[in-house]
Amino acid sequence: MDLFANIGKAVLIQSLGLQKNYTETASESINVIDHDNNTCHNCKYCDIINSFDTDSDTYKAAQVICESCPHKVLTTKTVYKKIYHNEKNRYGYKPRLKSNSIKLLLLLHFYHPDKFGVICNVNSLQLAKELGCDIKTIFNNLEILSRYNYISYCKSSTYNITVCLNDYESYYLPANKGGRGFFVMSLDLLKQIIQLENLLTLRIHLRELIEIDNLNIKAPFTAVSKTFKEIKLVLPDYCRPCIIKDAISKKSDIFDISVNDKVIRFEINDNFNCRRRKDECFNQYISLFKEFIADFNQTVISVNSSNVFPDDSFDFFSAQNEKQDIHFQFIKIKDYEYDDLAQLAMQYSYNYVITALSTVYNNYILHEREITNLGGLLRTIIISMINNSTGPGSSFSTGSDNFSAA
DNA sequence: CCAGGACCTGCGTCTTTTGA
């Protein structure tokens, strides 16, 4: 399982149920020419503005002249704009899902889908274990997800299934090509979400997570406030305030929820603020890799001069066994390649990347074979390690990986 | 297959809000 998964917002919102349509009046202050002052009072064009019909050519001509008048005085005016919100138009429609279907859909995203959204040979027993439900429930919900067009799936053996996340390719499209963005979910957050038993609690939590994520694009946000009315818009009709109250009274580690009067405030626990968490994590990985490479190159110097080999759990120096007097090379990594390394570590864990790097070292760098795309090469190696299960074990139980899932 | 529970719908009744 991956440590982070990208989940399309359109799909997620459809699964939670579309918000009822509503209109919002937005106000905006704009600068306009103030004709009600002493300089204007003796002007012909001001007189026209005040007396002629706004549609007339004379009025429009006067407007143009006023616009470039050196004596003009500006004032601010508030204008109101009606904004229509229609999620069905924005995100498309699929039927609203129940608790286990939502959780299963999220969970599937963590089994490294390829770029088309295809996930091969997922063990359904493991899915059941992750969700804490019966395997029958897994198959029942796969059937529901498939019937509602969220996924396509088939059994590849008694317990293994192969899945395609139907809308996966649209997750990464820009807005003008129909992309609606994706939510970056950490494995930790998923585990918390799975703990939520009440369906409405689940829906409200996911909605607020998306909301905070959307706000985070512009500036860092840690809390949102909602009225009961606003929450009701995203829930089925029968959800009266008392039912919502009941749903938000269920404790979770994700949000600190406080209610006063008619406003409910959702304060997110920093550990689950994924976008911030991800940036932090990304930077930590970059410095970790830089540190590793610097240390490694130091080691190379002493290995080449003294022929004393360090304990090397990642097999960087295994070539010593095959050939005496080997001259070990430095690893040179460009700045943008560190970004790729960090990206891979986020997805597959630090240890996988270092193990893959040792393979590259032995097969490319020592043989002075040219590497055109280090990131791509490492990814290919990691994927084949995962498929053959020869990787460094479970990606979230390794010691050097302690901040990736914290 | 089916019992039991979660989730949802419709309806009567009561309360609050709206707007003339």
Add this chain to the structure above:
DNA sequence: TCAAAAGACGCAGGTCCTGG
């Protein structure tokens, strides 16, 4: 201020989900 409209609540009964 008051009546109509909208909202809230609880209940009965239906549908869907879960797991033996």
